[in-house]
Amino acid sequence: MALKVYNSYTRQKEVFESITPGHVGMYVCGPTVSGESHLGHARPYITFDVLFRYLRYKGYKVRYVRNITDAGHFEEEGRAAEDKVGKKALLEKLEPMELVQKYTNLFHWAFSQFNCLEPSIEPTATGHIVEQIDMIKKIIAEGYAYEVKGSVYFDVKKYATQYDYGKLSGRIIDDLLSATRELDGQQEKRDPADFALWKSAAPEHIMRWSSPWGVGFPGWHIECSAMATKYLGAEFDIHGGGMDLQFPHHESEIAQSTICNHISPVRYWMHNNMITINGKKMGKSYNNVIKLTEMFTGDHPLLTQAFSPMTIRFFILQSHYRSPLDFSSEALVASEKAFKRLWEAYSILKEFKPDETGENVTDVLLEGKVLNWLEEFDDFMDDDLSTPKVIANMFELAPIINSLKDGLIPITSLTTSTIKLMQEKFEVFMEDIFGLENENKTGNETLKGVMKLLLDIRKDAKNKKDFATSDKIRNQLLDIGVLLKDEKDGGMNWTI
C-alpha cells in the first residue's frame, strides 16, 4: 500500500510520491532558542520524528532539515522592532550567543530524552545571513520587494496579482490587504499585509549584521526559505510544522521562494495540531506553558507527578497528529500505565522461542485475527500516520501474548511464522518507527546481583511458608519503587 499524507495546501489526503525516486527532502520549522522548550514543542518534533522514521522504514533515503532560529526577529511588524534573543540577553546579562547556546543545548538534551533522531542537517539562522541577504536581493531584483529606511518589505499586493497568497492558510487576500492595524511605523509599508524581509536595527539592538540596506537583521520568514532552498533545492517534498505557523510564516515562505526560484517550494505541507491545556492552546502568550524539564521532574502546580519522556511520547502517539490534544495529569497517568502494560507484553513476546511451535495451526481463527492485526500496522501508518490505530491493534495483541505466556492459549495455536512475524512487527513499530524505548533502569549488573540475592532469600522464605519475611522483602522493595511479581511456576519478576 502506498503512503498517503494529508496535504494542508490542497486540504486532502494525497498519495505520497517523492520528487526524486527513493529520496525525500523534508524541512521542519525548528525552535526559537530564546527560551526553554515546553510540552507544546514536543508534538511537532515527535510527530515528524515518527514520519522521518517511517519514511526510512519505507525505504527512502531522507534528508531531514530542521533549523535553529537563533537570530532574534521582531515581535510585531511596525511596532518598535525588538530582537527577542537580544532583549532577554540584556536582562540576564548574558551574551546573546551564550543564551542561544544554553537553550540550544537544553533543546537537544530534551529531545534526545524523547529518543528523537537527530536531523540530517540542523542549520542556524545566524549561520545563513549571507544566504538570506542574497535571497532578499533576488526578490528585490524580481520587483517584489522594496526598501524603506534601511528595511526591506515584501510586496504582497503585487504578488497577489499573479499568485495565490493565502491559499495555504485559507486567507482571503482582500481581507488581508484591507486590514487596518493601528501600529507605529505602519506607514513605512506600502500595504499593511506586506511583511519584512530585512529590518534596520535600532542602536540598542544587539544582534545586527551589515547588509546592502544598512545594519539590521533578517525577517523571520526568510530564514526558512533560504535554508530550505540551500539544502533541499528550489522544490522539495515535505515541509512540516505546527498549525499555528501556517499564517503568516509558511504563507510568506511560499511567496518568497516562489518569487526567488520561480516554483512553489513544497509538494506536501504537513501541520500538526496543538496541545491544549484546559482547552486552551499552550503558548507563551497564554501564560500556561509547562516546560519539558518541569514535566520530567513533576515540579509544576498542574502536575500530580513526574512524567517520563516515553510516557509523553506515547501520550502524543495515542492521538492523531492533526487532532488537538488536551493535556491533563489524568490523561498522562493513563498513558503511563498503558505504555507500561504494552511494553511488558512486548518484552514477553521477545522471549518467545517460536521454534517450539510448528507449521500446523491449531487455532485458525486466532491465527487469522493475529495476522490481520499485524498487517494493519502498515495500512494504518500509510493512512496519514494513524499511530493511535496501530497502538489499538497492539493492545488487541497484548492479551494474546500474555495468554500465550501463561499457557492460557497453547503456544501451538499459532504457527512459527506468525510468532516470528509478531516479534518482528512489534520490534520494528515499537522501537524503529514509534521510537519508544525501555525506561527501566534494571541494566546495572550490581543491582541485578543484589536483586537475585533478595529473590533467592524470598523464595526460601516462601517455601518455608515464612510469609512475614516474604512480605517484608516485597513491601520494602515496593517502598523504594521496585515492583515484585510472583509468577505461576514459582519464579519471580521485578521492575522499577
Add this chain to the structure above:
RNA sequence: GGUCCUUUGGCCGAGUGGCUAGGCAAAGCUCUGCAAAAGCUUCUACAGCGGUUCGAAUCCGCUAGGGACCUCCA
C-alpha cells in the same frame, strides 16, 4: 468582526454511512498464602433540533458550547 476547525461513554481518545476502536478508571469472577501482575466478563457513547437515506456518530441545515488563526508562537 473575518476565516477555519471542533463537540464521542466517569476520564482520555480512534472512527472511511450499515460491522466491538483502544487505553485509563470502576465492578465481578479466575489464578494466588496474601498481594501484584495476568486472563475473562460488565459498563455500548456519539451536543440539541430538523433534513437526506432502506440505514448516520459519520452527509446537509439550523441552534448552542469550545477552540485555532487573523500579532511572536510548535
